[in-house]
Amino acid sequence: MSEPDQRLYFLLQRAAHRLRTTQDRRCLAAAGVTTAQLGALFAVKDQPSITQQELARTLGLRESAVTALVARLTAARLLTKEPHPLQHRAVVLELTDAGAEALRAAQPEIDRFNAELRALLGDEGFVRTAGALHRLAHWEA
Template identity: 30%
Template sequence: MLALNFINNAGEMTPKELSALLEITTGSMTAMVDRLEAAALVTRNPQPTDRRSLLLTLASAGRHATQWAQDVFENAIASVCQQESNREAAADAAFLATIAEALNQAARLQKAA
């Protein structure tokens, strides 16, 4: 998801740029891009200014996945904020733990679907 979010925010980027952001080796990057492409989440396109390089862009399924994750995250935060509208600064740790649990629950529900 982090890789998809980086690509989504940039619009397109080279595998080298993405590997630097993710702090992974080029070998790991190649394997990740292979998996993302096989899952139809990203596409590899020729780099117009450097024929030795590629540009990664999100495929339709990749855009859908990043939008879904953003929606789930925002809904989880909104739900917790409504429950915790009168919280104090000292309760921040509990607040964030509740958000994490809401996100984990949403992920479990999606996985079960």
């Protein structure tokens, strides 16, 4: 029997793509938003009045990517942008009622996805994988 593929970066990229496209399709059907948009909505829910710069740091994205993401979310009326009270060039983001509803509508799909991964990996494997991915997401080489 041959050893499993150990090209970890390749495998992470391939797994991330497959998981993202599957969950994007499901979340779009359930709530009208992608997983990237859900990430932004959850971050704003968790940190009300977050700035776009802080959102970029939270999501691990460039500010230009977050600007486009926020533009789509505000156009869809899922977020609002208001001038920052102290920083004249900054804006603060707030979740709208429609944004909160999108999060509620997506939650069953998020739960289903996690249940499927738990079934695939087992409870211990799920927890270990989540821990390893958290460490990799915060790793500074």
